[in-house]
Amino acid sequence: MKYAENILETIGNTPLVKINRLTKELPCLVLAKYETFNPGNSTKDRMAVKMIEDAEADGRLKPGGTIIEGTSGNTGMGLALAAIVKGYKCVFVISDKQSKEKMDILRAVGAEVVVCPTDVEPTDPRSYYSVSKRLAEETPNSWYVNQYDNPSNALAHYESTGPEIWEQTDGKITHFVVGVGTGGTISGVGKYLKEQNPDIKIWGIDTYGSVFKKYHETGVFDEKEIYPYVTEGIGEDILPKNVDFSIIDGFTKVTDKDAAIYTQRLAKEEGMFLGNSAGAAIKGVLQLKEHFTKEDVVVVLFHDHGSRYVAKMFNDDWMRKMGYKD
Numbered sequence: 001m002k003y004a005e006n007i008l009e010t011i012g013n014t015p016l017v018k019i020n021r022l023t024k025e026l027p028c029l030v031l032a033k034y035e036t037f038n039p040g041n042s043t044k045d046r047m048a049v050k051m052i053e054d055a056e057a058d059g060r061l062k063p064g065g066t067i068i069e070g071t072s073g074n075t076g077m078g079l080a081l082a083a084i085v086k087g088y089k090c091v092f093v094i095s096d097k098q099s100k101e102k103m104d105i106l107r108a109v110g111a112e113v114v115v116c117p118t119d120v121e122p123t124d125p126r127s128y129y130s131v132s133k134r135l136a137e138e139t140p141n142s143w144y145v146n147q148y149d150n151p152s153n154a155l156a157h158y159e160s161t162g163p164e165i166w167e168q169t170d171g172k173i174t175h176f177v178v179g180v181g182t183g184g185t186i187s188g189v190g191k192y193l194k195e196q197n198p199d200i201k202i203w204g205i206d207t208y209g210s211v212f213k214k215y216h217e218t219g220v221f222d223e224k225e226i227y228p229y230v231t232e233g234i235g236e237d238i239l240p241k242n243v244d245f246s247i248i249d250g251f252t253k254v255t256d257k258d259a260a261i262y263t264q265r266l267a268k269e270e271g272m273f274l275g276n277s278a279g280a281a282i283k284g285v286l287q288l289k290e291h292f293t294k295e296d297v298v299v300v301l302f303h304d305h306g307s308r309y310v311a312k313m314f315n316d317d318w319m320r321k322m323g324y325k326d
């Protein structure tokens, strides 16, 4: 008999899938690292388990403890699955711009969800950064995960996602493109790939309203870059420790409208029912056209599943309301 001992053992070893229609205008092969095959339907399962195991190992997380995190949903899902298997409680602090599906899904796997306003400064006591820190201080036997600055986040991708991509492409990968939020995915995968072949180019996808691209290009944290945006999962108004700018070759910014339209196009033209940051990522690949030649092998990582966006990017009334469709 071949079976996994528990659901956590099914994390990783996700497929690499060729994109056929959307990238026709590009000279190169474009392959998607298809992370929705993880049990929580996102790449975040990998780092969630790694962060928990590392915290168990050094005593930050103790038996019967409560896991507290500010999460936009996917990290919460991974943490919740691991918490169920390992016997912990979860409290997640989430911003009100996240889709209702994401909140319902977290509650479905037993987590308590606290909702905070998006459009306040990170230092405001109502912000989800501040609320999660306060809950962690007030809750006995709790552990505050802090995926933004927790090194186990990037390490999970260095140890699993990066080696998988290298092996699946027989070392032929020339470019890696991925959306950047906490930075864990790009930094972990990017570091591993550059150690195998320093010529591999690492590109981050950023949003309008986020600080990453300007900071990478100028070294200036420009508050004028910060304003509300719609795209979910990528871009930040802070500089997380997990973003290793030294291994990133460049950023390209994708508009909210393009990210939403390309999320629909991936589903309708490739049969890839994916989340909003996948739309941003594939549009970003197209924007980078001039960097690719016919010999190149481009890998783009798709973070999460379309089911979390049915009331938004997959709803044409919502798309019209936002002015993204006629």
Ligand code: PMP
Pocket (backbone or CB within 6 Å): 072, 074, 075, 179, 180, 181, 182, 183, 184, 185, 186, 232, 233, 234, 275, 276, 277, 278, 303, 304
């Ligand atoms: N896409 C989605 C849907 C996400 O939830 C996240 C995590 N915030 C990202 C992209 C960015 O990944 P990372 O945090 O590893 O930079």
